[in-house]
Amino acid sequence: xxxxxxxxxxxxxxxxxxxxxxxxxxxxxxAERVARFADVKPRPFDHEGxxxxxDGARFTHHFIDAPGDEETVRFHYAEAGIGEPIVFLxxxxxxxxxxxxxxxxxxxTHRCIAFDLKGYGQSSKEFGDYRHEAAAEQLVSxxxxxxxxxxxxxxxxxxxxxxxFIVANHPDRVLRYGxxxxxxxxxxxxxxxxxxxxxxxxxxxxxxxxxxxxVWLYTWITKHPxxxxxxxxxxxxxxxxxxxxxxxxxxxxxxxxxxxxxxRRDLLPAWRCxxxxxxxxxxxxxxxxxxxxxxxxxxxxxxxxVEYVDxxxxxxxxxxxxxxxxxxxxxxx
Numbered sequence: 001x002x003x004x005x006x007x008x009x010x011x012x013x014x015x016x017x018x019x020x021x022x023x024x025x026x027x028x029x030x031a032e033r034v035a036r037f038a039d040v041k042p043r044p045f046d047h048e049g050x051x052x053x054x055d056g057a058r059f060t061h062h063f064i065d066a067p068g069d070e071e072t073v074r075f076h077y078a079e080a081g082i083g084e085p086i087v088f089l090x091x092x093x094x095x096x097x098x099x100x101x102x103x104x105x106x107x108x109t110h111r112c113i114a115f116d117l118k119g120y121g122q123s124s125k126e127f128g129d130y131r132h133e134a135a136a137e138q139l140v141s142x143x144x145x146x147x148x149x150x151x152x153x154x155x156x157x158x159x160x161x162x163x164x165f166i167v168a169n170h171p172d173r174v175l176r177y178g179x180x181x182x183x184x185x186x187x188x189x190x191x192x193x194x195x196x197x198x199x200x201x202x203x204x205x206x207x208x209x210x211x212x213x214x215v216w217l218y219t220w221i222t223k224h225p226x227x228x229x230x231x232x233x234x235x236x237x238x239x240x241x242x243x244x245x246x247x248x249x250x251x252x253x254x255x256x257x258x259x260x261x262x263x264r265r266d267l268l269p270a271w272r273c274x275x276x277x278x279x280x281x282x283x284x285x286x287x288x289x290x291x292x293x294x295x296x297x298x299x300x301x302x303x304x305x306v307e308y309v310d311x312x313x314x315x316x317x318x319x320x321x322x323x324x325x326x327x328x329x330x331x332x333x
Contacts, residue, residue, distance in 0.1 A: 007261065010186035016287040020190060025219040033215045036228070040211065043236035045122055046076070055104035057081070064145050068118075068138035069128030075142045076122035077115040081107025084175070085148050086327070088114035089139075091157020091181065092198070092247060093207075093214050095121035095237035098156065101320035102327055110331070113148065115139060117159060119246030121237050130249035132259065136165040140173075154178035154327060156316060158250065161259055168270035177271065178330045180278040181313055185268065185297035186290040187260040194285075199251035207244035210235050223282045223312035230317050264297075274303045274333035278326055280315045281308040303333055 012020060046061035053059070059080045065072040078096045080103050088099040096114035103112035116123040118135050129135070139162065143151065152175045155163035160182035167174045183191065201207045214235045218226050226234075277294050279286050288308055295304040307326050311318035 007264065009188045010290065012188050012190060013287050013289040016284075016289070019282075019284055020287075022284070025216060030212070030216055030219060033219060034211050037211050037215065037232060037235055040232050040235050040239075042239045043233075045240070054100045057104035057107045059100070059103070062146070063122075064142050066138050066142035066145055068134075068141065069126070073118055073126075073128070073138045073142075074124045075115055075118070075139070077113055077142075077146075078103075079111060079113045080104065081110055081112050083110040084331075085111045085113055085151040086331075087143065087148070087151050087153045088112065089117065089153070089155040089159030089163050090114070090120070091159050092120075093210075093217055093238045094156075094234060097121075097233055097237050098316050099154070102154075102316060102324045105321075105324045106327060110152075113146075113151075115142070116237075117162065119249065120243060122240055125242040125246035127249075130246075130253040132161045132250070132254065133165045133169075135250075136162040137169070140166060140170060149173060150175055152176045152178070152331065154180075154330070155182075156180045157182060157313070164263060164267050167273065167275075168267040171270065171272040174273045176273055176330050176333055177275045178278055178327055179275060180315070181280065181283060181286055183256065183260050183263070183286070184277065184291060184294065185264060186287075187256065189257065191285050191287075192256040195251055195256050198248055201248045201251075202245055207238075207247065210238040210243075214238055218314060221284050221313040222318055223280065223310075224318040226314065226317050268298050269300055271298050271301050273301060274305075274330070275301045276305045276307060276326065276330040276333065278307050278309065278315070278323070280311045280313055280318075282310075282312050285313065305329075305333065 048063050050061040057080045059078045065074050090098040095116050099114045150173050153163050167177045207213050277291050291306050294306050298304050309315040309319050
């Protein structure tokens with residue numbers, strides 16, 4: 001019997017079933033919301049050393065060419081503050097900007113560094129290895145080059161899929177792990193209806209219109225509305241050339257099922273730093289019941305905390321202040 005055959009899918013909690021199977025956003029509503037952003041223009045590329053001020057903090061843009069894909073992978077990242085490093089990894093359809101509220105608040109005490117994942121934002125979008133473990137190792141190479149040895153890591157959604165490998169493969173370097181909005185020990189394929197949609201995006205054109213794609217996701221799986229300024233910038237960040245071609249490569253490189261099996265078999269036992277699981281209390285794709293016994297699933301971490309945010313999936317922007325306070329709590333673990 002194979003490992004895959006031996007691990008059954010988790011039963012979706014009865015409370016979550018009707019929520020999970022609620023309909024996609026009404027197309028008329030989406031059209032009205034998308035129309036509000038008809039004037040959003042693509043954002044120019046940043047240059048090494050460019051600055052911008054957000055939430056009262058000074059952010060600096062950087063680029064680094066890290067080893068990867070037999071050549072190099074160019075990563076774009078933004079940072080603010082000085083002190084013990086916190087590395088932030090975003091999800092889809094986001095970029096480094098997903099974390100700017102938290103970075104601005106925490107930059108008074110920490111060096112906050114947020115990357116555009118490979119394939120997103122202003123990072124490389126060339127062909128290459130888009131398995132999460134490979135992309136994660138390329139990120140670690142980038143951290144080596146910018147002089148970040150030990151660090152905290154905070155991740156959301158698809159960024160969490162890469163962070164899981166970083167925490168497992170580099171236990172001597174990760175101080176604490178804030179982990180959000182990604183399957184942990186439990187999984188059922190009904191919880192990932194987006195997987196085939198994203199994998200087929202180059203053929204269906206799902207990601208070709210950044211306005212529609214961003215508004216669709218931020219309407220579908222949020223509890224609280226996101227401010228127009230944040231949505232405008234998110235649309236711009238997803239509008240850089242070839243994102244619509246690069247991002248689907250992740251979904252064609254491994255399935256959610258494969259990720260889940262690898263995580264249970266290899267990754268969870270390898271985490272050896274304090275871990276905080278952060279989930280939206282009303283997340284549609286991550287039933288909160290699945291995380292109640294997280295301590296049992298991460299046996300070798302010195303401490304495991306589970307925290308819920310009064311939000312849906314996109315809690316860094318739905319409840320930015322509450323998320324900042326949870327990260328402060330993580331830093332005290």
